[in-house]
Amino acid sequence: MTVTTESPPAARRAPGTDTADATPHPATVAVRSVVTPLRVGITTLWLSVIVLLPLAAIAWQSGTKGWQGFWLAVTSHAALESFRVTLTISVLVTVLDVVFGLATAWVLVRDDFVGKGAIDALIDLPFALPTIVTSLVMLALYGSASPIGIHLQHTPPGVAMALAFVTLPLVVRAVQPVLMEIDRDVEEAAAALGATRLTTFTTVVLPSLQPAILTGAGLAFSRCVAEFGSVVTIGGAVPGKTEVSSQWIRALVENDDHTSAAAISMVLLAISLAVLVVLRTVGGRAAKREEQDE
Structure with missing residues (x-):
């Protein structure tokens, strides 16, 4: 007797064993081919309206008096003094943000204590407060009627305190999720081999x-360079001392010199963009080295 065996019908095959199951339906492919360009187009249009067009308008306005007018606007004594004050305080605040932001993220991730959730929520408070409210809070705390006896009104440290208040969360929130993902087994192995906590x-x-x-530092620096509301009352816009470039831009606008104001804005934009590109490039190379080492 000859026994013949038949393969099970296609309908009885287990899911995943039939190659047809892995093939997308033609209708699905068609929908994807339509939706993806549509989403890209909407995103590009939105970014153009919100970002590119305003930047193009500022660039056009800054050049309405020609290159000579642009150069005179950005090299005037008041403009150079505002750049000096802005960059000096911004660099100092960024360094402080990196140190204390890293420490704050470390405490929130690695330590357990009463009130940890409340402190974690307070980190985002500067994002929710209007910047002018921040300036008024700083003025009430460090002004001439300071309840704690610290008078920082119309001083560079007062401007730095206001900027640190609004920029510290940028570093904390950039570092915190990465710190949470770090494998602690490597740290324990280093400690087992005799490495100190500092070395580890x-x-x-x-x-x-x-x-x-680096990402958090770049964001903090760019925010410091462009900040206005948080320093408007505590700083006082003292020329050569506390007048940052954003306040000088306001003074130019109030004097109906919109072209010079646009020129100063373009310089600040170029500085912020250059810093972000450099830090992103360095950070990307560091990330690639980490992946290669792993």
Whole structure:
């Protein structure tokens, strides 16, 4: 007797064993081919309206008096003094943000204590407050009637305190999620081999955090360069002392010199963009080195 065996019908095959199951339906492919360009087009249109067109308008207005008018606007004594004050305070505040932002993120991720959730929520408070409210809070705390006896009104430290208040969360939120993802087994292995906590931090943890730290630092610096509302009352716009470039731009607008104001704005935009590109490039290279080492 000859016994013949038949393969099970296609309908009885287990899901996943039939190659047809893995093939997308033609209708699905067609929908995807239509939806993807549509989403890209909507995103591009939105960014053009919100970002590109305003920047193009500022660039056009800054050049209405020609190159000579642009150069005179950005090299005037008042403009150069505002650039000096802005960049000096911004660099100082960014360094402080990196140090204290990293420390704050470390405490929130690695330590457990009463009120941790409340402190974590308070980190985002500067994002919710209008910047002018921040300036009024700083004025009430560090002004001439300071309840704690610290008078920083119309001083560079007062401007720095206001800028640090609004920029510190940028570093914390950039570092915190990366710190949460770091494998602690490597740190424990380093400690088992006799490495100190400082050595473990500088050789194991810090290289992994470098891209996030640079990103947070770039965002903090750019925010410092462009900030206006948080320093408007505590700073007082004292020329050569506390008058940052954003306040000088306001003075130009109030004097109906919109072309010079646009020129100063373009310089600030170029500075912020250059810093972001450099830090992103360095951070990207550091991330690639980390992946290659792994």
